[in-house]
Amino acid sequence: MSVLQALDIGLAFLVFAVAAWTIFARGGFAATVGYVVYGLLLSLVWIRLFAVDVALTEAAIGSGVTGVLLIGAAARLRGAETEADEKSLRGLPRLFIAGLCVLVALALAAVVLLFPDSGPSLAPQAMRHLPETGLGNPVTAVLIAYRAFDTMLEKAVLVLAVVGVWSLAADRYWGGAPGEARAERPEPTLAFLAQVLAPLGILVGIHIFWVGADEPGGAFQGGAILAAMWMIVMMARLTEAPRTSAFWLRLALVAGPLVFLIAGVGGAIFAGRFFAYPPGFAKPAILFIEAFMVLSIAVALPMLVAGPPRREPRADRSR
Amino acid sequence: MTSATLAGLVGAALVGLGLYGLIANPQPLRKILAFNVMGSGVFLVFGIVARKGAAAGLPSDPVPQAMVITGIVVAFAASALAVALVLRLFEETGRATLSPDAWTKPSGEGAEAE
Amino acid sequence: MSLVDLFSIVAIGAGVFFFLAGTVGLLRFPDGLSRLHALTKADNLGLGLIVLGLLPRAESPLAAFKLVAIWALVQLAGATTAQLVGRAVRRKGTAA
Numbered sequence: 184m185s186v187l188q189a190l191d192i193g194l195a196f197l198v199f200a201v202a203a204w205t206i207f208a209r210g211g212f213a214a215t216v217g218y219v220v221y222g223l224l225l226s227l228v229w230i231r232l233f234a235v236d237v238a239l240t241e242a243a244i245g246s247g248v249t250g251v252l253l254i255g256a257a258a259r260l261r262g263a264e265t266e267a268d269e270k271s272l273r274g275l276p277r278l279f280i281a282g283l284c285v286l287v288a289l290a291l292a293a294v295v296l297l298f299p300d301s302g303p304s305l306a307p308q309a310m311r312h313l314p315e316t317g318l319g320n321p322v323t324a325v326l327i328a329y330r331a332f333d334t335m336l337e338k339a340v341l342v343l344a345v346v347g348v349w350s351l352a353a354d355r356y357w358g359g360a361p362g363e364a365r366a367e368r369p370e371p372t373l374a375f376l377a378q379v380l381a382p383l384g385i386l387v388g389i390h391i392f393w394v395g396a397d398e399p400g401g402a403f404q405g406g407a408i409l410a411a412m413w414m415i416v417m418m419a420r421l422t423e424a425p426r427t428s429a430f431w432l433r434l435a436l437v438a439g440p441l442v443f444l445i446a447g448v449g450g451a452i453f454a455g456r457f458f459a460y461p462p463g464f465a466k467p468a469i470l471f472i473e474a475f476m477v478l479s480i481a482v483a484l485p486m487l488v489a490g491p492p493r494r495e496p497r498a499d500r501s502r
Numbered sequence: 503m504t505s506a507t508l509a510g511l512v513g514a515a516l517v518g519l520g521l522y523g524l525i526a527n528p529q530p531l532r533k534i535l536a537f538n539v540m541g542s543g544v545f546l547v548f549g550i551v552a553r554k555g556a557a558a559g560l561p562s563d564p565v566p567q568a569m570v571i572t573g574i575v576v577a578f579a580a581s582a583l584a585v586a587l588v589l590r591l592f593e594e595t596g597r598a599t600l601s602p603d604a605w606t607k608p609s610g611e612g613a614e615a616e
Numbered sequence: 617m618s619l620v621d622l623f624s625i626v627a628i629g630a631g632v633f634f635f636l637a638g639t640v641g642l643l644r645f646p647d648g649l650s651r652l653h654a655l656t657k658a659d660n661l662g663l664g665l666i667v668l669g670l671l672p673r674a675e676s677p678l679a680a681f682k683l684v685a686i687w688a689l690v691q692l693a694g695a696t697t698a699q700l701v702g703r704a705v706r707r708k709g710t711a712a
Contacts, residue, residue: 195508195511195512198512198516199516202516203519205535205536206519206520206522206532207523214535215535225542225546228509228512228546229549232509233553233561233562234549234552234553234562236567236571240570240571241542245542245574245577249577249578252581253585259589260589260598284521285518287518288518291513291514291517292511295510295514296511298510298551301555301556302551302554302555303555304554304563305565307558309558309565310559321560321564322564325565325568326568329565333568337576341579344582347583351590487578490585490589491586
């Protein structure tokens, strides 16, 4: 057994063990911390599958931003865990359900084991047309060029999720700001981290977005890092979340899918087909669309984590 | 057994684990966690499909990779909405539970309309 | 095996040893503050030695600079988190 195989087997066991901890742990907070660790280990598995863009996305969004969301929720729900009024399954129904889940897992495992060694693949077609898009990273090409419509709809899903979260506010808070107000004397440690990390993080985020055209990276990963920087500044209470009725906020949220849609329609006008890019103009158009996507993602993710508005909109319009 | 097959088997196990956690855990936050575990297991099975599609000089088919990236972002959006719902439920009723008994018990708080 | 390889192996091995020591401390120490103490050793020394071992094998000076930058950022985040966790442990007892 080679060293790499030993690493794979050890990693597989570790991922399964941490996932089992997440499901079976006693408290909600412990389970959530287990989930964040599980997400980071999963990124390593994705690297072993040679999918580096997916590993970056899993580490940034799957484990990072989702982790912030869930840890915040678990901290707030800590007083709500009473086992007394929870009728959890005991005995025979629980065994039955466990048996069914094992059956599902075994069926999937059988399917995985029955896969042939190599199967049909769209990689040749993706690589054949890659020079026309001017990009070097095939995954970015799939996201923004070949399957641009799917990505635009995914951005629309993000905007819909923000609308859904905002609509959960109580009537009197509608239009107000989520989260806590800016602190007069923010806590020094967290403020120090935010002040040092945020400029670096913004640089790294923009770099990962820009480099995603030719190397692993891209709009989602870069946007998630920018979102994380805004979130840490808000968590340090050096700034407060904007009012949800602010025009610039709503414009930034919608800018991503809107620019995408305009580009798609523009493709119909200038290049003959919906979402076609004019030849020779493809890379600038793609980077232009991606820039607005990064803006939308960097604004949507913190708004989703901040939650519905909890402070009343002030009568005056001053910010 | 290649690393891809191993990852696929882990993905299958995670789907079973997440499904069990989704059904058996009564608390909504744990259900959201289990749902995320199950989702990432499904993405791992996608990953083995991508790896088996290695061709044209690429170690992994880019189309399933792009679909998984899309899936991760959409799963986060769904989790955010679910968490917002659970927190709102907690704010209104003081308890985060999905059991129907909690609603039929008469109580003073939680009776004002949203 | 060249001298550079030997240096990498020794440095990475020492780094792994510190990570192991930190994990054992996390699992075996009695209370929150001493566990934090063990973990910061893993951050500082463990990662630092591993980065040191990887530096001769970096493809370019830029890649080597990125490795050192990663170590510095992990130290920054780890130190801040340790401060905050320590403060919470002191305020609320170990049930934080």
